[in-house]
Amino acid sequence: MRGTTRLLATQVVQRPSLDLVRSRLDPRRQAILATAAVTGVLVGLAIAAFDKITGDVLLGRLFRASLPVQALTPVVGLLVAALALRYLAGGASPSTSDEYVRFYHDRNRRFDLRPMAGRVIASIATLGSGGALGFEGPSIYIGAGIGSALQRRLSRLFRRDEAKALLIAGAAGGVAAIFKAPATGVLFALEVPYRDGITPRGMLSALVAGATSYLTYAALIGTEPLFRLSTRGSTTFRLQELAGALVVGLLAGLGARAFAIGVRWSKSAANRAPAWARVVLAGAGLAGLVLATHAMYDQALSLGPGYRTFAWMSSPDRALWLVAALFAFRFGAALLTLGGGGSGGLFIPLVMQGALLGRFVAGAYDGLGLSAAGHVEASSSLFPVLGIASFLGAGYRTPLAAVMFVAESTGDAVFVVPALVAAAISQLVMGHETVSSTQAESRTGALERRLPLPVSSVLRADVLTVPPDATVAEFVWVHLVGNRQRSVPVVDGSTYVGMCGMEEVAMIERGAWDDTTVADIMRTDLPVGVPSWTIRDALQALERADVDCLGVVGPDGTFAGELRTSEIMKLAEILSETE
Secondary structure (H helix, E strand, O other): OHHHHHHHHHHHHHHHHHHHHHHHHOHHHHHHHHHHHHHHHHHHHHHHHHHHHHHHHHHHHHHHOOHHHHHHHHHHHHHHHHHHHHHHOOOOOOOOHHHHHHHHHOOOOOOOOOOHHHHHHHHHHHHHOOOOOEOHHHHHHHHHHHHHHHHHHOHHHOOHHHOOHHHHHHHHHHHHHHHOOHHHHHHHHHHOOEEEOOOOOOHHHHHHHHHHHHHHHHHHHOOOOOOOOOOOOOOOOOHHHHHHHHHHHHHHHHHHHHHHHHHHHHHHHHHHOOHHHHHHHHHHHHHHHHHHHHHHHOOOOOOOOOHHHHHHHOOOOOOHHHHHHHHHHHHHHHHHHHHOOOOOEOHHHHHHHHHHHHHHHHHHHHHOOOOOOOOOOHHHHHHHHHHHHHHHHHHHOOHHHHHHHHHHHHOOHHHHHHHHHHHHHHHHHHOOOOOOOOOEEEOOOOOHHHOOOEHHHOOEOOOOOEOOOOEHHHHHHHHHHOOOOOEEEEEEOOEEEEEEEHHHHOOOOHHHOOOOEHHHHOEOOOOOEOOOOEHHHHHHHHHHHOOOEEEEEOOOOEEEEEEEHHHHHHHHHHHHHHO
C-alpha cells in the first residue's frame, strides 16, 4: 500500500513536467510559433517601408522646406487623409490602434481588412505632412492586419482559444519595429486592450513576432534609437529625486487626464463637423502653431511626431517658460490633428508631453538647488524620463509598457524604480480616463460575462424533492445516496418549505433516523430565489448563505426549481466553448 501511494505521488509530481515537454514538442505548437515568426518578418518589412516613405521621404523633405510650405502642408495632408478614408476606406474612421483593440474584444468578428489600404494612405498623408501624431498607431494597425490575414489563411492550425494569437503577435511586431523596442512592443500589445489588466493569451507568439519584427526592421533601417535619453553615467539616485518622482507622477496624471479628455472632445468634434470644415479649421490652427513655434524656437517644433523636441530640450539652459509653451503647443497640435480627421497614434504624443513635463519639473527642481554633483542630474535625464513613464503609462493605461519603454530607451536600470513610483502615482490620478475609446475596463472571465443572464438559464425545474414527512432514513438512502445529492429541496405538495442536506443529517444519531422526519431537521432560514433574478443575484445569495443549493419559488409561492453552483459553472463552461 505504501509503495502504491509513493508511485501515485511520483506520477502526480512528474506528470506536469512530462505534459510541459510534450507541449513544447507538439508539432502544432511549433507550427504556430513558426507562423508567428513569419508574421514578425512580414510586419518588419511592412513597417520599414511605411517608415521610409512617411518619415524619410515625406517628413524629411518637409523639415527642409521653407516656412510657408511647412505652414500649408498639414492642411493638404488632412485633405488627402479625408479623401482616402472616404473613397478608399469606404467611409471608415481614422482609427488605427483603436481598431486593434476593438477587434481584439469582438469575439464574433474578424479583423476587417477592407479599409486597410485607405487607412494606411490616410496615415501616410497625415504623418508625412507634419501631423502631430505618432507612427505607432498605423504600425499597430498594419501589424494586426497582417497577423489576422495570415491566421485566416492558416486557421486549421489554431484552436478556438487561439483565435486572436496572430492579431496580438502582429500588433506587438508593429510597435517593436517602429520603436526599435521589442519588449515594449510585446507588453503594449498585451496591456493596451484593458484599462486595468493584461491579456493572458498570445504572449509566446507575441514574443516571437516582436523579436523577428525588430530584427527585420533593424536589418533594413538600423539600430539607431529614435531619440536618446542620456543617463550621463549615473548609477544611483537620492531620496530627493524619489520624492521628485511623486511630483512628476502627480502632474503627469493630471496632464494625461486633461489630454484624454481633449482627445475625446477632438474626436467627437471631428465626427460632428463636415469634412471640409474640420480640415480647414484644423489646418489653419496647425499653420498658426508652425508660425508661432518657428518664431519662438527658430524651428517649427509643432510639426511631426516631435522627435526634434528631444534635441531642443536636451540643452540645460532652456528657459522654463519656453518649455511650458512648447508643452502647450505640442498638446494643441496633437488635438488639432485629431480634430481635423488625421490618422495616427497617440503613443509618441504622450511621450513628448511627458518628456516636456519632466523637463519643466527638472528645471524647477534644479532652480531650487536640490540636485547634487555625482547623482542623476534632473535637468538632463531623470525627470524627463519619469515624465515619459508616467504620462504615457497613465494616458494609455499601460504602466508596464511605459516603464519598459524607458528601460529600453535608456539602457540603464537606475531609472526603473523611480519610473515605477511615478507611473503608479499617475495611474491613481488618472482615474478611469484613457486616450483609447475601445479599451475594456478589466479582463473578465467566462463566468463574469454570464452574470447578467437570467436565472432561468441555470434553473433546474425537474428535480427530485423530498416531502417534509419523510423519515431521515428514507431521505438518506433515496435522495442523498440514491440520487447522489448533498442537499435537496423540501416540498409539501407544490409549496417549498425548506432545504435539507448532509450537514443536517449529521447532527442526529444514526439510531434516530427511522423516528425523525425531514421537517424536524430541515433548514428554513435560507434565502429563497425568484425567477426574476439574474445569475449575479443567485451567486450573491449562495455566497451569503454559504451553501451550494437554493430553492426558487414562483409568484404564487409554488416551487419552481433549484439553483446550484455547479449548474452555473457548467453553463459558463459550455458558453465559453461555443464562443
